[in-house]
Amino acid sequence: MSLDLALYQLRTFREVARLGSFTKAARSLGYAQSSVTSHIRSLESRVGMQLVHRLPHGVRLTHSGKIFQEYAQRIFHVVDEMATALNPSDEAEGRTAVGASALLLESRIGPLIRDCRYRYPRVHVSPRHLSIGRAREAVRDGEVDLALVHGGCVPDEWSAAGITVVELPDLEVVPVGSAALLGSPGLPPAPASPRVLVVDPDCTSHQVLVAALRWEHGVEPEVVEAGSVAGARELARAGHGVAMLPVESVGQTQEPDGLAVLPGLPRLRLPVRALWAGPEFALSAVTAVCRVATQVGRERAVQTA
Incomplete structure (x- = not known):
């Protein structure tokens, strides 16, 4: 059987298989959903068998689709090798x-x-x-090429699962809240049960803050998810709670608009790590981005020292 397959169709199939959805694949590739559907139908017609099951919410690879996916990945590895061989300057390139x-x-x-x-x-x-x-799963499943995460994780376990882990410069986080709190003797001021604003539930920094308020200041704080750093910053500025935020994004002194780093509460240095799916699959673009991430971390650390 001779197959006449186009790389753009294989690329579409790879995104559909990775994301499990025609809609998400179209968004990722910048195509209309009808184009994604057409590409998959054309592939199925050319190989003479069904590659994906259409489900009410997304798609799932058939047995043939899983075999096809394995060979499609090999094809793209060869294409990447060819691109590297044809690039005499060895300049990193690609989308990461x-x-x-x-x-x-x-x-x-x-x-x-x-x-x-x-x-x-x-x-x-x-x-x-x-x-x-979700970092390990996202890297393993190809949802992202590179993951940057902070806080507690188990690098040895990730490495054993085929994930390459690179240590990056630490991230310093500080307790921030309304500058009005600075005028009160001791912490916490009113209300008697302050709120701890959480940005990422998997981050351990808010747990340290809760423990400090509980054991050092004798109050039981309410934990509230803020949804984002911007949301936590605005809520803290308005006096609705205390958040652990990166020192490089909030500064270390009181801001004119009412946000301040609060004394008497813990400051933390959280480990930062980059993850990708093994050195044999790391494109030059991925390693280039990792190098820049390391340099950015060092520069930000110097700026906030």
Whole structure:
């Protein structure tokens, strides 16, 4: 059997298989959903068998689809090798989907994108929010090429699962709240049960803050999810709670508009790690982005020292 397959069709199939949805694949690739549907139908027609099961909410690969996926991945590895061989300057290039935990998305992704554009003009960073608890799964399933996470994790367990783990510069987080709290003797001020504003439920920093309020200040705080760093910052500024936020995104002194770093509560340095699916699958673009992420972390640490 001779197959005449187009790379753009294989790329569409790869995204459908990775995301489990025609709609998500179309959004990821920048296609109309009808184009994605057409590409898959054309592939199925050319191979003479069904590759995906159409379900009420998404799609699932058939047995033939799983075999096809394995060979499609091999084809793209060969294409990547060819692109490297044809690039005599060995300049990193390609699009890298970078998933980042909420605090890193706020504090480091902007400088990462800026520096990548300057140092590696042919590398394009596509940022995505990624919860810490889903990092390994997202990397393993190809949802992201590189994951940047902070806080507690078990690198040895991730490495055993085929995930490459690289240590990056730490992230310092500080307790912030309304500057009006600074005028009160001791912490916490009114109300008697302050709120702890949580950005990422998987981050341990809010647990340390809760423990400090409980054991050192004798109150039982209410834990409230703020949804984002911006949401936590605004709620804290308005006096609705205390949040642990990156020092590089809030500064270390009282702001004119009412947000302050609060004394008497813990400051933490959280480990930051980059993850990707093994060195044999790491494209030059991924390793380039990881290098820039390391440099950005060092620069931000110097700026806030």
